[in-house]
Amino acid sequence: MQPESYVAHHYPNLRQQEHAARLGMWLFLATEILLFAGLFTGYSVYRFLYAETFAQASEHLSVAAGTINTVVLITSSLSVALAHHLVQHGRGKAAALSLLVTLGFALVFLAIKAWEWTHDFHEGLLPGRFFTNAELTSTGAPMFFTVYFLMTGLHGLHVVIGMTVLAILMVLCWRGAYDHGYTTPVELGGMYWHLVDLIWIFLYPLLYLI
Amino acid sequence: MNELMRKLLFLPEQGSAYATEVDRLHFFVITVTMVSAVAVAVVALAFFVKYKRRSERQTTPHVEPKAIHEVLFIAVPLTFFLLWFAIGFPLFVKLQTPPKDAMDVYVQGKKWMWKFAYPGGPSGVDVLRVPAGRPVRLLITSRDVIHSFYVPDFRLKQDAVPGRYSQTWFTASAPGRHQVLCAEYCGIGHSAMLAEIIAMEPAQYDAWLAETRRSTVATAQDSPEDRVDPRTSLSEQGRLLSGEYGCFKCHTVDGTRHIGPTWLDLYRKAEPLQDGKSVVADEAYLTESMMDPAAKIVAGYQNVMPTYQGRVPGPEIAAIVEFIRSLRTDAVRPEPSKGPVYVPVPGYDPTSAR
Amino acid sequence: MSQSLATTPPAPADAPAYNPRNYLNAEAGIASWLLTRDHKRIAVMYLVVTTLSFALGGFYAMLIRIELLTPGPTIMSAMSYNRMFTLHGVVMIFLFMIPAIPGVFGNFFLPLMLGARDVAFPRLNLLSLYLYAIGAAIAVYGMIHGGADTGWTFYTPYSTTTVTKVVPILLGAFVLGFSSILTGLNFIVTTHTLRAPGMSWMRMPLFVWSIYATSVIQILATPVLGITLLLVAFEHAFGWGIFDPARGGDPILFQHLFWFYSHPAVYIMVLPAMAVMSEVIQASARKNIFGYKAVAFSSLGIAFVGFFTWGHHLFTSGQSTLDAGIFGVLSMFVGIFTAIKVFNWTATLYEGAVKFTTWFAYFCGFLFFLVFGGMTGIALATVSLDIHWQDTYFVVAHFHFIMVGSVIMAWLAALHYWWPKMFGRLYPEGWGLVSAVLIILGFNATFIPQFLLGNYGMPRRYYSYPERFWPLNVASTAGASLLAFGFTIILVYLAISLRWGKVAGPNPWGSRGFEWDTLSPPPTENFLENPVYTRGPHDYTEAPEGAEVTHAT
Numbered sequence A: 001m002q003p004e005s006y007v008a009h010h011y012p013n014l015r016q017q018e019h020a021a022r023l024g025m026w027l028f029l030a031t032e033i034l035l036f037a038g039l040f041t042g043y044s045v046y047r048f049l050y051a052e053t054f055a056q057a058s059e060h061l062s063v064a065a066g067t068i069n070t071v072v073l074i075t076s077s078l079s080v081a082l083a084h085h086l087v088q089h090g091r092g093k094a095a096a097l098s099l100l101v102t103l104g105f106a107l108v109f110l111a112i113k114a115w116e117w118t119h120d121f122h123e124g125l126l127p128g129r130f131f132t133n134a135e136l137t138s139t140g141a142p143m144f145f146t147v148y149f150l151m152t153g154l155h156g157l158h159v160v161i162g163m164t165v166l167a168i169l170m171v172l173c174w175r176g177a178y179d180h181g182y183t184t185p186v187e188l189g190g191m192y193w194h195l196v197d198l199i200w201i202f203l204y205p206l207l208y209l210i
Numbered sequence B: 001m002n003e004l005m006r007k008l009l010f011l012p013e014q015g016s017a018y019a020t021e022v023d024r025l026h027f028f029v030i031t032v033t034m035v036s037a038v039a040v041a042v043v044a045l046a047f048f049v050k051y052k053r054r055s056e057r058q059t060t061p062h063v064e065p066k067a068i069h070e071v072l073f074i075a076v077p078l079t080f081f082l083l084w085f086a087i088g089f090p091l092f093v094k095l096q097t098p099p100k101d102a103m104d105v106y107v108q109g110k111k112w113m114w115k116f117a118y119p120g121g122p123s124g125v126d127v128l129r130v131p132a133g134r135p136v137r138l139l140i141t142s143r144d145v146i147h148s149f150y151v152p153d154f155r156l157k158q159d160a161v162p163g164r165y166s167q168t169w170f171t172a173s174a175p176g177r178h179q180v181l182c183a184e185y186c187g188i189g190h191s192a193m194l195a196e197i198i199a200m201e202p203a204q205y206d207a208w209l210a211e212t213r214r215s216t217v218a219t220a221q222d223s224p225e226d227r228v229d230p231r232t233s234l235s236e237q238g239r240l241l242s243g244e245y246g247c248f249k250c251h252t253v254d255g256t257r258h259i260g261p262t263w264l265d266l267y268r269k270a271e272p273l274q275d276g277k278s279v280v281a282d283e284a285y286l287t288e289s290m291m292d293p294a295a296k297i298v299a300g301y302q303n304v305m306p307t308y309q310g311r312v313p314g315p316e317i318a319a320i321v322e323f324i325r326s327l328r329t330d331a332v333r334p335e336p337s338k339g340p341v342y343v344p345v346p347g348y349d350p351t352s353a354r
Numbered sequence C: 001m002s003q004s005l006a007t008t009p010p011a012p013a014d015a016p017a018y019n020p021r022n023y024l025n026a027e028a029g030i031a032s033w034l035l036t037r038d039h040k041r042i043a044v045m046y047l048v049v050t051t052l053s054f055a056l057g058g059f060y061a062m063l064i065r066i067e068l069l070t071p072g073p074t075i076m077s078a079m080s081y082n083r084m085f086t087l088h089g090v091v092m093i094f095l096f097m098i099p100a101i102p103g104v105f106g107n108f109f110l111p112l113m114l115g116a117r118d119v120a121f122p123r124l125n126l127l128s129l130y131l132y133a134i135g136a137a138i139a140v141y142g143m144i145h146g147g148a149d150t151g152w153t154f155y156t157p158y159s160t161t162t163v164t165k166v167v168p169i170l171l172g173a174f175v176l177g178f179s180s181i182l183t184g185l186n187f188i189v190t191t192h193t194l195r196a197p198g199m200s201w202m203r204m205p206l207f208v209w210s211i212y213a214t215s216v217i218q219i220l221a222t223p224v225l226g227i228t229l230l231l232v233a234f235e236h237a238f239g240w241g242i243f244d245p246a247r248g249g250d251p252i253l254f255q256h257l258f259w260f261y262s263h264p265a266v267y268i269m270v271l272p273a274m275a276v277m278s279e280v281i282q283a284s285a286r287k288n289i290f291g292y293k294a295v296a297f298s299s300l301g302i303a304f305v306g307f308f309t310w311g312h313h314l315f316t317s318g319q320s321t322l323d324a325g326i327f328g329v330l331s332m333f334v335g336i337f338t339a340i341k342v343f344n345w346t347a348t349l350y351e352g353a354v355k356f357t358t359w360f361a362y363f364c365g366f367l368f369f370l371v372f373g374g375m376t377g378i379a380l381a382t383v384s385l386d387i388h389w390q391d392t393y394f395v396v397a398h399f400h401f402i403m404v405g406s407v408i409m410a411w412l413a414a415l416h417y418w419w420p421k422m423f424g425r426l427y428p429e430g431w432g433l434v435s436a437v438l439i440i441l442g443f444n445a446t447f448i449p450q451f452l453l454g455n456y457g458m459p460r461r462y463y464s465y466p467e468r469f470w471p472l473n474v475a476s477t478a479g480a481s482l483l484a485f486g487f488t489i490i491l492v493y494l495a496i497s498l499r500w501g502k503v504a505g506p507n508p509w510g511s512r513g514f515e516w517d518t519l520s521p522p523p524t525e526n527f528l529e530n531p532v533y534t535r536g537p538h539d540y541t542e543a544p545e546g547a548e549v550t551h552a553t
Ligand code: HEA
Pocket: B032, B036, B040, B076, B077, B080, B081, C153, C266, C267, C269, C270, C312, C313, C331, C332, C334, C335, C336, C338, C339, C342, C343, C370, C371, C372, C373, C374, C375, C376, C377, C378, C380, C381, C382, C386, C389, C390, C391, C395, C398, C399, C402, C403, C407
């Protein structure tokens, strides 16, 4: 198949169609950021109300796990970018492998997250009325964990969605669907993954460091 | 002029100087609103009459606005808007800053009643007595969901938010009665969450306050004597007991619906129940309602009444039942109610949860 | 604008009056509709579902009005009444008003006006219709299984503690939000990438400008609502305490998040109405708009400033005095953009060639209601007046003046103005005028008493009310009956005209909006040839060529 055969009937040419797809993706990413913005607002308000407690509560999170996860995600962004680069040069199979590596990193991320959550669970560091930890007694502590679980939970959900998208792209790449120069889907999937990464880069300092 | 505009616009009476001030702005804003809306519509229709289409092939000139047009389009309304804001905002600031010498009253909204407490007592439900001419600061909060304390006569409203206190204030200009409504939706009882502010002559108020603080006896303050047939002293006793046991927190005796059904005309009434059946409210049922309220729930109400099993001795039950029996419409004076029953709760502290 | 005529092929003089091969009959069978990617078919399906929603919301409205006919209980219990106004608000706003004009007329006419053959992402367009259907289904499930009694504002902590079925209603609204986001996204990309040759930004029809501004708000505000509603649903289901004061949560935070969306959302509703009216006024007056740029950019101005006024819904919540002042002043500024539009529309009639049609009647109603409703909005924003009016019937009247008064007038004007283009047939003009008069009168009779009720001090969401409010409520209910009657007439004659209406021809109004350049109903590919534009829309400085245009009478 030639790239031109991807042009839908209502576009004059492929370039314009790709432009539209990219613009659409950017707008979609903007809505995703705004979705998280609601939670960031909540975080800021409660951080302001319970500044001390939030600082104490965040010490109960494992900075090491958070840091490793940050590194893992950043690396996975790299391998996605690599996949796009490869597929642009017609190397679909190599791109698929690079996507596989990305999926591997994503799994590591989720595994570490799961370990952290189990840990929190045992400590009773749970949201709202489930909070049972005896060390942290001030009012804001359950709220910290409410916000923490909401944010990391929603982010985790995005990781899973991103993984699904990348898995589909991986299969298509392997089958050589993009070997003819039309690589927009891989590019868009990569953009989504970068967003997932970007959001984590905000979550990490807010939840673990400060 | 003020009175005429007020009546034309259906504004309630102006119970405070602040209300009169706000109304003046109101008249200004609404007049301009009506004039401009009508003016725009009239201009449109005038253009239509003047420039009616004569032929289907008619052409029209290309008219471009001059800069001055657009500037006027912006400047004229903006001038009005900012003028209104310049008048309105200082009034709001005034409402937000109670005078230093204001007396405090704690107000607590709770599904579906208003509780008032004066520092140092007394406290009560649904009736707030204040001295006319003296500023009163209200410190408002809620026990459960958000309510809103609304006194139309004072053009005053403040949300009662759980977990925080908000404040507002007023000075009633003359003795009189002013209705309080709940203006934030709070559930089934929202529209029945009414209360009353009674502004009294300051001297009278001081006397009343001193008197209530002295007496620890829980007496319902005004209304019941308007309604109860005073021939039976047993029913009079029942009235006092009902006040002591706090029945009036939920039940009225003037026919209005509160948290519980009214007691007026209850006796011998066929009461529809939640399960679709109905029951005649005889002595047995009345007694059972007090001892085991959950047994038969009246349709449209929730099962929130506490049981009085073991808390009310036999003769007192009889007195209360007798009191309920005596509550008949034909024993009520025809003039309007003088307000809900007021139950002082000695030592009540509004900040501590009950 | 240039004097030369369009090189867009306007429907040729010998064009068939009723285009025999049109988008409606291009393919047959139910599957061809359910799987279509044609923006016009999607628009028609939106028309069906949003009209049904409107009828449902109107049904709830009539029950509300009947209940309020007497001060005490009339036909239902307090619990049912509370559900009734909640569902009325939810259905009217999320199921009807937000998708009504963009979903139907935006979908249908945006590509036609830009000279495009479809929207940028036709499949996404279909998906957003399906998301609408799924969201609606979830919400209807919630309504059947108990409904919600929170009011459409879902204020916490009431909404997180009530025993009614709020969760499905919230999830339904969440999904509907995504439908709305996707529509907005599609329109923005379409406007950026699918303008036909010659269609520069400054030649775009004003309809497109306004829909574009709407889409920007949809994209930026709706996700915040989405997450907020999700949090409420979460809180209701699991009690994590995010808005629960007993656990250190802040119920006012919810109000901020909610209004951060819902104030811009009112412009999601009114901007498309303004979009329609900008077209209708030019076609009525046979004259191009007075102040094109002012009208175009004021749409963007509304979209922008509209994001900074949400706090005017919280004047009585215990917000700080400074915040109240800032939000108050900013609300004044947002009014200015509307004023610019109003004055430019009115000035368009000057030296025009105005014809009285049903849609011009709706334009007149719209103008009056928008100014009155908008000015009462400004009155509400003058902080101290709002203290008396907040959560009273004055507010109810304010927003019905805009949402029913202006937006529904625009919706009806759009239906009548574009009906011939969409379905190739004319509606009966006489009946159109009769129902327009009925609706405008009925509307005034319904909602002017509500302004007075608000002044008088009647709070909203009241199941029963003190007796002094009785007479005005009776007047309002009477007006509502007239209104319902008017709508029913319209429904009947439009349905009849689909089959038996007079054939319209490509351009029955002699309008020079670009969408009239194609056949009626348009072919699936929208145009016979690829359009090229050399002039702006609504250029009436030269007589139209071709045969004498036929007019409906
Ligand atoms: C489509 C819907 C819509 C629109 C467009 C608007 C437009 C506006 N609204 Fe409204 N509003 C609602 C829907 C809408 N509103 C709803 C649904 C609620 C209640 C929600 C709830 O609680 O359930 C509400 C509530 C609401 C409140 C809160 C009331 C309260 O609860 O206490 C306020 C307060 O400021 C307000 C203000 C405004 C303002 C300033 C505008 C401005 O945008 C208006 C601008 C327009 C004009 C100003 C008219 C044009 C002006 C001229 C032509 C000038 C001529 C004048 C001169 C020459 C002087 N609105």
